[in-house]
Amino acid sequence: MFKIGDFSKFTCVSVKQLRHYDEIGLLRPRLVDPYTSYRYYSADQLPRLNRILALRDLGFGLEQIARLLDNDLSLEQMRGMLKLRRAEVEKQVRHELARLTRIEARLSQIEQAEATVPPYDVVVHAVEAHLAAAIRQRVDADSDAVTHLFEEVERFAARHRVRAASPPVMIYHDAEYRDGEQEIEVMVPLTAAAPGDGQVTVRMVGGHTAAACVIHTGGYDQLEMAFAALLRWVEGNQYTIDGPLREVFLRFGSSGEGYQLPDAFLADSTGEFVTELQLPIKKIDS
Amino acid sequence: MFKIGDFSKFTCVSVKQLRHYDEIGLLRPRLVDPYTSYRYYSADQLPRLNRILALRDLGFGLEQIARLLDNDLSLEQMRGMLKLRRAEVEKQVRHELARLTRIEARLSQIEQAEATVPPYDVVVHAVEAHLAAAIRQRVDADSDAVTHLFEEVERFAARHRVRAASPPVMIYHDAEYRDGEQEIEVMVPLTAAAPGDGQVTVRMVGGHTAAACVIHTGGYDQLEMAFAALLRWVEGNQYTIDGPLREVFLRFGSSGEGYQLPDAFLADSTGEFVTELQLPIKKIDS
DNA sequence: TTGCTCCTCACGTCACGTGAGGTGGC
DNA sequence: TTGCTCCTCACGTCACGTGAGGTGGC
Numbered sequence: 089m090f091k092i093g094d095f096s097k098f099t100c101v102s103v104k105q106l107r108h109y110d111e112i113g114l115l116r117p118r119l120v121d122p123y124t125s126y127r128y129y130s131a132d133q134l135p136r137l138n139r140i141l142a143l144r145d146l147g148f149g150l151e152q153i154a155r156l157l158d159n160d161l162s163l164e165q166m167r168g169m170l171k172l173r174r175a176e177v178e179k180q181v182r183h184e185l186a187r188l189t190r191i192e193a194r195l196s197q198i199e200q201a202e203a204t205v206p207p208y209d210v211v212v213h214a215v216e217a218h219l220a221a222a223i224r225q226r227v228d229a230d231s232d233a234v235t236h237l238f239e240e241v242e243r244f245a246a247r248h249r250v251r252a253a254s255p256p257v258m259i260y261h262d263a264e265y266r267d268g269e270q271e272i273e274v275m276v277p278l279t280a281a282a283p284g285d286g287q288v289t290v291r292m293v294g295g296h297t298a299a300a301c302v303i304h305t306g307g308y309d310q311l312e313m314a315f316a317a318l319l320r321w322v323e324g325n326q327y328t329i330d331g332p333l334r335e336v337f338l339r340f341g342s343s344g345e346g347y348q349l350p351d352a353f354l355a356d357s358t359g360e361f362v363t364e365l366q367l368p369i370k371k372i373d374s
Numbered sequence: 375m376f377k378i379g380d381f382s383k384f385t386c387v388s389v390k391q392l393r394h395y396d397e398i399g400l401l402r403p404r405l406v407d408p409y410t411s412y413r414y415y416s417a418d419q420l421p422r423l424n425r426i427l428a429l430r431d432l433g434f435g436l437e438q439i440a441r442l443l444d445n446d447l448s449l450e451q452m453r454g455m456l457k458l459r460r461a462e463v464e465k466q467v468r469h470e471l472a473r474l475t476r477i478e479a480r481l482s483q484i485e486q487a488e489a490t491v492p493p494y495d496v497v498v499h500a501v502e503a504h505l506a507a508a509i510r511q512r513v514d515a516d517s518d519a520v521t522h523l524f525e526e527v528e529r530f531a532a533r534h535r536v537r538a539a540s541p542p543v544m545i546y547h548d549a550e551y552r553d554g555e556q557e558i559e560v561m562v563p564l565t566a567a568a569p570g571d572g573q574v575t576v577r578m579v580g581g582h583t584a585a586a587c588v589i590h591t592g593g594y595d596q597l598e599m600a601f602a603a604l605l606r607w608v609e610g611n612q613y614t615i616d617g618p619l620r621e622v623f624l625r626f627g628s629s630g631e632g633y634q635l636p637d638a639f640l641a642d643s644t645g646e647f648v649t650e651l652q653l654p655i656k657k658i659d660s
Numbered sequence: 661t662t663g664c665t666c667c668t669c670a671c672g673t674c675a676c677g678t679g680a681g682g683t684g685g686c
Numbered sequence: 687t688t689g690c691t692c693c694t695c696a697c698g699t700c701a702c703g704t705g706a707g708g709t710g711g712c
Contacts, residue, residue: 093665094539098622098650100499103666108702124710125667131625131648134589135495142495146477150701167484174477177470184467191432191460198453209421209428213386253380303420336384339417362417364384379691389692394676410684411693436675 089119095129099137114140114154146173186325193324208302208317215334215366217295218254221245221288222275224261229272230308234258237274241288248282256340257293260333296331296368303338304363311335311363318367331368338362375405381415385423400426400440432459472611479610494588494603501620501652503581504540507531507574508561510547515558516594520544523560527574534568542626543579546619582617582654589624590649597621597649604653617654624648 096103109115110127115137117127136157143153148169156169197207221241227233238256245251254277261271275293284290300322304314315333322329339362382389395401396413401423403413422443429439434455442455483493507527513519524542531537540563547557561579570576586608590600601619608615625648 091665097502098540098624102702104702104704107667112701126710127666132591134624134648134650135591138495138497138587138589141497144701145473145497146480147473163484167481170477170481170484174474174481177474177477181467181470181474184463184470187431187433188460188463188467191456191463194432195453195456195460198449198456209424211424211427211431216383254384301424303424305418305421338384338420362420364420377691388676390676390678393693398675412684413692430675 089128089130092117092127092129099134101137101141109137109140109150112150112154114150114157146170147177148173189325193321196324197320208304208314208321210318210321211301212298212369213301215296215299215368218252218293219278219281219290220257220275220293221250221278221282221284221290222273222293223287223289224271224273226269226271228269229258229260234272234274238276241274241276244282244285244288245276245278248278250278250280250282252277252279256337258335258337259293260335296366298370299331299334299366299368300327301364301366304365306360308361308363311365314363314365318365322367322369326372327369328372329367330370334366334368336364336366338364375414375416378403378413378415385420387423387427395423395426395436398436398440400436400443432456433463434459475611479607482610483606494590494600494607496604496607497587498584498655499587501582501585501654504538504579505564505567505576506543506561506579507536507564507568507570507576508559508579509573509575510557510559512555512557514555515544515546520558520560524562527560527562530568530571530574531562531564536564536566536568538563538565542623544621544623545579546621548618582652584656585617585620585652585654586613587650587652590651592646594647594649597651600649600651604651608653608655612658613655614658615653616656620652620654622650622652624650 092103092106095101096106106115106127106129110117115133118130118133119128120126121128139157140150140153143156144150148156156166161169221244223237223241225233225237227237242251242256256274256276259273259275261273278290282290300318302314302318304311339360378389378392381387382392392401392413392415396403401419404416404419405414406412407414425443426436426439429442430436434442442452447455507530509523509527511519511523513523528537528542542560542562545559545561547559564576568576586604588600588604590597625646
């Protein structure tokens with residue numbers, strides 16, 4: 089029989105750890121002195137402790153280990169648990185490797201002089217499907233024509249009283265980005281369906297499980313830089329493009345911002361334009 | 375300006391997360407209504423939020439991110455942080471890969487019929503250096519000669535009143551394991567130095583930063599199985615042997631157990647022998 | 661007697677998730 | 687008025703580490 093300190097010393101398991109295992113019932117001391125509450129461990133308990141440590145080293149949680157030890161399950165079950173664990177660890181490794189790639193990408197961004205341009209932070213998030221009033225057309229994306237199209241869909245939504253409190257969106261349906269005239273779709277989100285007319289279509293706009301996104305602040309003439317950063321990120325991180333580019337107009341002046349608050353809160357109404365670029369992506373090889 | 379729910383929705387950041395970032399001062403809402411305590415966020419804040427999310431995805435902690443954002447440091451500093459982070463993630467990956475190897479080893483142990491033999495749980499821990507009274511000799515490790523040698527060092531330690539409360543140890547100095555006569559060293563730990571005599575040497579026994587260890591319960595004639603399991607584990611997990619095998623006699627009958635408690639606590643004195651095998655190891659390629 | 665070891669609370673960790681219980685705006 | 691959204695506590699997570707404050711054994 090060993091006092092906790094000795095047992096701790098030659099097992100290389102901290103006293104606190106042993107007490108913790110006692111507390112959760114994972115490894116009870118063979119004997120506890122009723123007067124002093126001193127814990128006494130027997131050499132018999134070493135195999136169990138070692139089994140606990142070995143399973144912990146495989147990444148099992150203590151509660152799970154308790155079940156593994158006490159139900160003493162069949163080899164087949166044990167094999168199942170191990171394979172599950174293996175899958176989890178493999179996933180973890182993939183995750184950390186992807187993280188490494190992101191870090192490398194960021195480092196090389198610093199190495200290159202591009203660090204002197206405003207830095208863009210690329211973030212991956214989902215894009216929800218939603219109902220929208222939309223107009224799709226071939227126009228010059230830089231022209232006033234786009235503004236007119238937005239006015240049209242906004243008028244449509246206002247007329248039917250179905251404008252949802254989310255920002256307007258523009259989708260670039262051509263694979264390539266900006267070269268004069270191209271196929272774009274302007275739209276505003278709706279709270280409920282309304283009958284379309286000759287110009288405006290009401291449709292569900294599909295979502296994406298993952299899109300690489302950047303926020304661009306300032307005029308639209310510099311959106312190209314944001315898009316370039318987005319493309320570099322997507323390539324550098326082993327993704328491939330999986331859908332048309334979306335532009336979300338988070339702030340674009342005071343007009344048409346039905347989803348904004350009353351004047352009292354328009355503290356930032358004089359600020360610059362804020363636009364999010366969303367590029368649907370998927371992992372290469374999956 | 376957006377209410378927290380809307381801001382949450384199109385950033386794909388949970389409301390609770392935004393409140394948390396507010397609480398720790400990482401991302402304060404542009405405006406908080408003094409009457410309702412409602413939080414209002416501005417589109418201006420999206421770049422900062424995206425920066426937070428991007429850094430978090432690289433694995434930085436929130437407190438660290440706060441420092442990175444508010445001190446806005448030089449490119450050189452940022453590069454240093456990233457390289458540090460990269461090193462940590464690489465370490466993490468190596469750790470998870472080693473874990474994968476251990477899981478694989480355990481799986482293949484199950485696949486082979488060896489699973490029917492008593493399962494040994496191999497654990498890696500340090501072996502402390504310590505002072506000991508020792509006798510080193512070429513003898514047959516299975517013979518009574520070993521017992522006599524232990525009696526001798528125990529007598530020596532008792533005579534000088536320097537016996538430490540740790541179990542006796544035997545070291546196999548030959549590279550190979552058990553084949554009749556070999557070079558072994560028996561020893562008991564001491565609390566203080568004492569002058570050696572013709573037979574007994576007093577010396578510091580070196581420690582090891584890592585040893586693969588198994589607990590064997592039962593007679594010594596089956597220790598070979600434990601050793602075999604140890605060797606398989608060491609090979610299967612890409613380690614190489616880095617020192618002589620050690621046998622620690624954690625329980626070996628009631629005699630000579632000066633580190634045990636009075637009779638009242640000898641509840642397990644009739645139990646089987648308990649022995650730990652310790653094989654110093656190091657990682658291949660490091 | 662003095663260290664040394666042991667004990668039991670109790671709190672901290674990290675980034676939120678999950679209710680409980682209550683209020684403001686359409 | 688009824689939902690819906692927002693608010694503030696407060697507790698839980700996971701495997702312990704770190705004191706604080708006190709006691710038993712040589």
